[in-house]
Amino acid sequence: MRPWHLWLGFIPFTQAQATVGGIPAPPGVAFLYNANITVGLTVDVGAIPAGNISVIPVIGGALTGPKISGKILAIGADWGLSTPQGFYYSDMRAQIRTMDNANIYVQMTGLMQGNNGVVYVRTTFQTGHKDYWWLNYAFTFGTMRASGTGYVVDMWYLTA
Numbered sequence: 001m002r003p004w005h006l007w008l009g010f011i012p013f014t015q016a017q018a019t020v021g022g023i024p025a026p027p028g029v030a031f032l033y034n035a036n037i038t039v040g041l042t043v044d045v046g047a048i049p050a051g052n053i054s055v056i057p058v059i060g061g062a063l064t065g066p067k068i069s070g071k072i073l074a075i076g077a078d079w080g081l082s083t084p085q086g087f088y089y090s091d092m093r094a095q096i097r098t099m100d101n102a103n104i105y106v107q108m109t110g111l112m113q114g115n116n117g118v119v120y121v122r123t124t125f126q127t128g129h130k131d132y133w134w135l136n137y138a139f140t141f142g143t144m145r146a147s148g149t150g151y152v153v154d155m156w157y158l159t160a
């Protein structure tokens with residue numbers, strides 16, 4: 001096998017990384033969507049060696065943003081882990097169906113420290129739909145907060 005760093009010579013970099021005050025310029029960030037996720041009754045798995053697992057079913061919802069809008073199907077859940085150190089690890093699987101009928105599989109993971117109510121999340125998307133193909137390699141991040149009937153999620157993505 002050729003060492004990986006030798007392959008770098010073939011990557012067609014066309015621009016030097018811009019710098020600000022001698023440090024790399026931060027990447028651009030754009031708003032992806034706001035989502036309201038409705039949840040069902042929690043299923044308590046109980047204490048495992050790492051903490052307590054609670055399964056919070058996803059039973060519906062909606063999302064809207066500049067490039068994507070649709071509904072959240074009643075498929076999936078958040079397999080949340082509460083640890084003795086006071087962390088909450090979110091591990092959600094869900095399905096989006098866009099207004100124009102693209103099906104997008106969503107995997108969201110995140111972490112809440114203590115009880116400020118904000119889970120910082122990352123999401124990966126998988127879809128074969130050509131209009132949303134870019135989501136397969138979008139680098140996204142956001143926040144998830146509890147609301148009356150579920151969660152409110154705000155997501156952003158890096159543009160460069």
Ligand SMILES: *[C@@H]1O[C@H](CO)[C@@H](O)[C@H](O)[C@H]1NC(C)=O
Pocket residue numbers: 034035036062063064
């Ligand atoms: C989420 O709920 C809030 C508050 O009711 C509402 O303002 C917002 O439009 C909703 N977002 C979506 C995507 O439905």
Ligand SMILES: *[C@@H]1O[C@H](CO)[C@@H](O)[C@H](O)[C@H]1NC(C)=O
Pocket residue numbers: 047051052082083084085
């Ligand atoms: C796990 O659940 C038990 C029973 O409800 C509770 O006593 C314990 O504090 C919980 N532990 C964590 C880490 O949340």
